Amino acid sequence: MLVLHHAWRSSASRRVRLCLAEKGLEFESRTVDLTKMEHHRPEYLKLNPNGVIPLLILDDGRSLYESGTICEYLDETHPEPPLRPADPFARAVMRNWIRHVDERIGNLIVFNWAHSMAKVASQWSDAELAEKMKNVPSKERREAWLRAARRPYTEEERGEARAKLVLLLDRMEEMLGQSKWLVGDAYSIADIAVVPFVKRIDEEIAPDAMTASQHPRVAAWWASIQARPAFAKANIGPFTSA
Ligand SMILES: N[C@@H](CCC(=O)N[C@@H](CS)C(=O)NCC(=O)O)C(=O)O
Structure with a gap:
């Protein structure tokens, strides 16, 4: 299994x-x-x-x-149901979209790590923190942990991160003007890639940006995603609950 x-x-x-x-x-x-x-x-x-x-x-x-x-x-x-477009060009576009979303993870960390990660990390002594940092393989994540432990992101930094995440919605709005789903007319890994981001934007980071007046196609896309049986099965619950 x-x-x-x-x-x-x-x-x-x-x-x-x-x-x-x-x-x-x-x-x-x-x-x-x-x-x-x-x-x-x-x-x-x-x-x-x-x-x-x-x-x-x-x-x-x-x-x-x-x-x-x-x-x-x-x-x-496990090809059924397919989650990638059959056309090689559309598949390449899907991969670029996944990469585009992946590159924006730092903006999500600004918000996500302010919850349980910061709560726990801020309690570590300097010696404990230094010891734990020795095992973090990447410089970016060491910095993220240090921020969570000692230097919470400022309002200005949160504003910048929020704006970049809203830009992701702008990009989605444009893509959804061209096809039913983000890449072509079938639900794909391109849609899946951005779901966790949209969930957090909707519940905490910028709920106003998710309204039908701000991003109508994204709002409709989000409603369809949440109605999928797989969404319930995947247990994508509220971020701040226990
Ligand atoms: N590009 C990786 C990102 C994985 C990633 O950032 N995972 C986060 C949780 S969403 C994590 O393990 N964070 C803990 C850390 O960085 O120490 C992927 O898509 O699998």
């Missing part, structure tokens, strides 16, 4: 759960507590040297990381 190392509120994990749910694939859930730095333990880093979740362990024991890659792999190995 597939084993998913993930967290219920992690955006990248949510993508993979959405994909698994669309495919009707069951998995064994292994939740990773990020505040306990379980994803930076040596045995975890051996499987995912990036030190992030999600991580999918396949039936034969091999493992995969990177949510976009995992979703593509699942679509390749």
